[in-house]
Each structure stands twice: as structure tokens, then as C-alpha cells.
Amino acid sequence: MKDYSFPIGQDIAFKFGCGRFRMEEHLLERCAEEVLRFGRKPLFVCNDTTYEIGYEKVAGSLRAEGVEPKVLKYNGFCCREVALGHARAGAIDGIDLVIGCGGGVVIDFSKCLADIAGVPLVTMPTSSATCCAFTPIAPCYTPEGRYISTSFFRREVAAALLDLTILAKQPARLLVAGACDAMAKKVEMEFWNTLPGAVDNPVAAGIASLVADYIYADLDQKLDAAVEDLRTGEPTQTLRDVVFSSIVGAGVVSGISGGARQTALAHWVYFFLRERYTAKAVKYTHGELVAIGLVLQLAYYGRIDDARAFAARLRGWGLAASMGDLGIPFGDGDVAAFMEYMCRTDEMKAAGESAVPRLREALKAIEQ
Numbered sequence: 001m002k003d004y005s006f007p008i009g010q011d012i013a014f015k016f017g018c019g020r021f022r023m024e025e026h027l028l029e030r031c032a033e034e035v036l037r038f039g040r041k042p043l044f045v046c047n048d049t050t051y052e053i054g055y056e057k058v059a060g061s062l063r064a065e066g067v068e069p070k071v072l073k074y075n076g077f078c079c080r081e082v083a084l085g086h087a088r089a090g091a092i093d094g095i096d097l098v099i100g101c102g103g104g105v106v107i108d109f110s111k112c113l114a115d116i117a118g119v120p121l122v123t124m125p126t127s128s129a130t131c132c133a134f135t136p137i138a139p140c141y142t143p144e145g146r147y148i149s150t151s152f153f154r155r156e157v158a159a160a161l162l163d164l165t166i167l168a169k170q171p172a173r174l175l176v177a178g179a180c181d182a183m184a185k186k187v188e189m190e191f192w193n194t195l196p197g198a199v200d201n202p203v204a205a206g207i208a209s210l211v212a213d214y215i216y217a218d219l220d221q222k223l224d225a226a227v228e229d230l231r232t233g234e235p236t237q238t239l240r241d242v243v244f245s246s247i248v249g250a251g252v253v254s255g256i257s258g259g260a261r262q263t264a265l266a267h268w269v270y271f272f273l274r275e276r277y278t279a280k281a282v283k284y285t286h287g288e289l290v291a292i293g294l295v296l297q298l299a300y301y302g303r304i305d306d307a308r309a310f311a312a313r314l315r316g317w318g319l320a321a322s323m324g325d326l327g328i329p330f331g332d333g334d335v336a337a338f339m340e341y342m343c344r345t346d347e348m349k350a351a352g353e354s355a356v357p358r359l360r361e362a363l364k365a366i367e368q
Contacts, residue, residue, distance in 0.1 A: 004087040004116050006080050011154040014204075015136050016255040018123070018157035023244065025235060027163040028057035028124060032065045038120040038158050039097030044069040045110040050102035050126050053166060058099065058124070070095060072113075077141040077282070078105055080151070083112035092117040097158075099123075103174070104130040104286055108138035111153055120158035126166055127174035128243045129285045130181050133160045134251030139271075145282040147274035160247070164235035167243050172227050176317045177287025179219045179226075179242055182250035184294045186216035188264035189257075191297070195350050208256040215249040218242075227317060264347045265300060265359070269293030269366075272341050277328055284326070288319055292366055295321055299365035300358060307365045324368040338363065 020034065035042060035058075042062070046055060051073055062069055072091050076082060086092070092113055100110025101124040114121035125133040132138065136153040189209050219242060226242040270289040273281040281289060291314055298307035311321035323330040330338075339360060342348050348355060 002088075002093075004084055004092075006084055006112070007115060007154065011152055014255065015156040017248070017252055018134050018160045020159035021134070021162075021248065022159075023162040023164060023240070023248075025164045027161050028054055028061070028166070030061055031058055031124070031161055032061040032067070034159050034161055035062065035097070035099065035122055036065060036067065038122060039095075040067050041095050042067070042069045042097040042099050042122075043072055043092060043095045043113065044099045044101060045072045045074060045106060045113060046101045047073060047075045047106050050106060053126050054101040054124060054163075057163075058101065069099065074106065074109055076105075076109075076143060077145045078108035078112065078138055079143050080112055080140050080148075082143055083109060083116060087113065087116045092119075095119060097122065100133075101126065103127045104132045107132045108140075111136065111138045111157075112140070112151070114155070115151075115153045120155065122159045122161065123157055124161050124163065125247065127170040128167060128178040128246045129170075129174040129287050130178055131247050131250035131254060133157070133162070134247050135254045137254070139286070141274070144278060145274065146278045147271050162243065162247065164240065164243070168230065168235040168239060169233050170230070172230050173288065173318055174285065175226060175230060175239075175242065175246075176223065176314075176319055177285045177291065178246035178250075179223050179287075180291035180294055180314075180319075181287035182246045182253075183216045183219050184266040184290050184297065185250055185253050185263070186212040187294060187297045187301075188266050189253075190301070191264035191347065191351075204256050208253045211249060211256070212253045215245045215253070218245050218249075224313075264297065265342070266290050266293030266297045268342060268345055268347065269296055272338060273326075273328075276337060276341070277326075280326055280328060284320065291319055292321060292323075292326075296362055296366050299362035304365070311365070322366045322368055330367045335360075335363065335367070 098110050098114040098121045100107040107123050123133040136156045139150045140148050222238050226239045229236040229239045295307050295311045314321040320326050
């Protein structure tokens with residue numbers, strides 16, 4: 001048995017997105033023409049839900065070309081050690097390609113398997129809850145779901161295949177979560193762009209900021225209508241636009257930024273919750289928790305009215321907008337732990353001591 005190991009270190013090369021991208025109706029039923037560009041011995045990674053959604057469509061297309069996919073169902077968190085365990089148990093033996101079909105957890109876990117195996121990855125997202133289908137990074141956790149660190153992979157995603165027939169039927173909260181995650185990038189990049197010397201590639205930061213500004217405005221304008229369009233189950237143009245901005249637009253910003261300086265307080269709220277309140281936080285998607293962080297980030301800038309208005313929109317969409325909404329009683333000890341955690345981050349260190357009382361005041365916007 002081969003002793004697989006997770007690659008050491010991170011690839012610092014810029015990756016501006018995936019190699020190929022298609023977004024069409026009924027795409028999984030004719031995915032073979034894309035998938036077989038990269039290999040003929042695929043491992044199809046899914047969970048119980050996405051197996052029912054996508055497996056027969058993908059398998060049918062591949063079987064028509066004489067290819068039988070190997071299957072790995074996985075219902076846990078994106079954990080490097082668990083991925084290594086599956087690899088050592090033979091899950092990736094003989095494969096030359098990984099297909100990740102599902103939401104953020106499944107696709108990120110698929111990235112780990114593809115990286116260990118050293119093979120291309122094709123993503124087939126069943127929701128637009130994050131830009132993970134487009135980007136070569138993945139937050140990694142313990143088997144119980146506690147956040148550890150983020151992995152930057154050596155290969156870009158080979159292809160992202162978005163089936164609009166499936167995405168037009170995703171739960172509204174996942175559509176909103178992905179849009180909020182994408183919108184947060186504009187506000188978080190503003191944090192870094194105001195700090196002298198914090199951006200080491202101003203051209204890249206400028207381009208990423210322009211894209212992030214456009215995405216924020218587009219999603220802010222169209223998200224309510226897109227949520228309504230989900231009721232029809234049809235991929236309207238508005239819904240297509242929101243899905244594209246949430247997955248591709250956000251992924252482009254991440255790629256141009258080199259995976260850094262495009263996250264700040266909003267994402268650290270997510271990491272804090274997944275570390276300190278794991279049992280409660282795992283019930284929510286990445287984007288849902290980042291959305292709470294976006295309220296904080298707006299309040300940090302002194303945009304209290306905007307923060308309150310956005311919190312009201314979140315609740316109108318059925319999402320949480322505060323610690324109280326998550327069922328976390330945020331007492332003095334919790335506040336102290338939050339401030340200590342945030343003040344250890346590169347973001348707050350770069351902002352300096354004067355930012356600490358500003359952050360403490362902003363925290364009031366998401367406590368209750």
C-alpha cells in the first residue's frame with residue numbers, strides 16, 4: 001500500500017481561475033466531452049444528497065463513452081487527515097482525475113484528494129453557496145468541524161461545470177450565502193487598501209477591487225429578485241447573473257489577489273465561530289457566517305445604517321445576522337475571546353492599536 005502524504009507547503013503561483021468554465025442547462029447529462037479532456041479513470045466524490053442529484057447524470061454521460069466512474073461518498077468536513085485516510089485505504093488508487101459534485105464541503109474535500117493524488121479536478125457545484133468550485137484553495141478542519149487552516153493547492157481547478165437546471169433548484173439560503181460571501185470581498189478589500197504598504201501588488205489589488213466593486217453592486221441590485229426566481233425553478237437571466245457573480249466573479253477576485261488581501265474581518269468572524277463555537281457553527285454554511293461578518297465589517301467603517309439595513313435583509317432572507325440569531329449568548333467572556341482572537345490576526349495587527357476600540361464598538365452590531 002502506498003504511503004500517501006499531504007504535500008508540504010503552499011504553491012504561491014498566481015492562479016486566475018479554473019482552466020475551463022461552462023454554465024448551461026442540463027450540463028451534467030453531457031459532461032463527458034469536458035471530463036474526458038483530463039482523464040478516463042475518474043473518482044466521483046459526493047455526499048448522500050449530491051449522489052442522488054448528480055451521479056446518474058454524470059455516470060450516464062461517461063458510460064456512453066466507455067468510462068465507468070469510481071465513487072466515494074463523503075458526508076464529513078474538509079479534513080486533510082481524513083482525506084489521507086481515504087487515500088491510504090485505496091480510494092485514489094488507479095485514478096487519473098477527481099470529480100467533485102456537491103457544495104463547498106464536498107468540493108473542498110475533493111481538492112484535497114486531487115492534490116494528494118496529483119491529478120486534475122473537475123468541479124460540479126450543486127449550489128452557489130461559495131466560490132469554491134472556481135478557486136484552488138480550501139479551508140480545512142478537524143473531523144469534528146473545527147477550523148484549522150486554509151490550504152492553497154498546486155493546481156488550479158481544471159474545469160468548473162455549472163448545471164443551471166440543478167442550480168435553479170437550490171435552497172434560497174444557499175444562493176444568498178454565496179452572494180454574501182462574494183459581496184464581502186469588496187468591503188474586506190477596502191480594509192486592506194486603506195492601510196499604507198499593506199498591498200504588495202497594487203496593480204493586482206486595483207484590478208481585483210474593480211471586479212469586487214462591480215460584483216457587490218450587481219448582487220446588491222439583483223439578489224432579492226433572484227431569490228424570488230428560485231420559486232419557479234427556472235434559470236432566469238437574473239438568477240444566472242447572481243450565480244455567475246457568486247462563483248466566477250468572487251473566484252476571479254480571489255485568483256487575482258493571489259488568495260490574500262481579499263479577506264478581512266468578515267471572514268475572520270467565520271473562522272472564529274468555527275474554532276470557538278464549532279458545534280453551533282457547523283450547522284451554517286461558510287457564506288451564512290461570513291454574512292454576519294459583513295455586518296460587522298460595515299459597522300467597523302462607521303456605516304451603521306448600512307449595517308442595520310443589511311442585517312434586516314439577511315433576516316428577511318431567513319439568514320442569521322448576529323450572534324444572538326445563531327443562539328450564542330455573547331457575554332463578557334465571549335467578547336473578550338473575540339477581541340483577543342481578532343487582535344492576533346494580520347489584519348488587525350496591520351491596522352494598529354487605534355483600530356481596537358473601533359472594532360469593539362463595531363462588534364455591538366452583531367452581538368444580539
